[in-house]
Amino acid sequence: MTVAAHDPRPKKVQIADALRTEITTAPLPSGHRLASLRDLAERFEVTTVTIGNALQILMDEGLVTSVPTRGYFVQMPPANAAGAAGPVERDEINAIHSEIRRLAARVAELEKRVDHEGSA
Known part of the structure; x- marks a missing residue:
């Protein structure tokens, strides 16, 4: 095959x-x-x-x-x-991965802002 x-x-x-x-x-x-x-x-x-x-x-x-x-x-x-x-749908997994990446980027953005404000 x-x-x-x-x-x-x-x-x-x-x-x-x-x-x-x-x-x-x-x-x-x-x-x-x-x-x-x-x-x-x-x-x-x-x-x-x-x-x-x-x-x-x-x-x-x-x-x-x-x-x-x-x-x-x-x-x-x-x-x-x-x-x-039922079986896991690939689209559902991809959507969750996408959401995790979006949230990780948001967390990084907020951490940057906190670090920047803390050093001012």
Whole structure:
């Protein structure tokens, strides 16, 4: 399986979406070990760095966890399990990141003003 060249989404997002679908529709149980970075890189015909970036997206969503020297594992029950919340929307994550950056800039601006007023 390769990533689609004509798809406007970055490769890491395409791969994260494909893995997310596998995890949630199979469904893979919590604790299930995913294939190695090298195996996934061969499967998707990308570098291991790209695979790592895709897995980071899934870790940010709380769907996958990394255990150093052991691999990547499904962290929580799939979204279609009874009582589980629905899948996290990428747009929602991006909106939250954007809001955090905006607030961080505002805090920096206020701190600058306080430092400037305090030294006057």
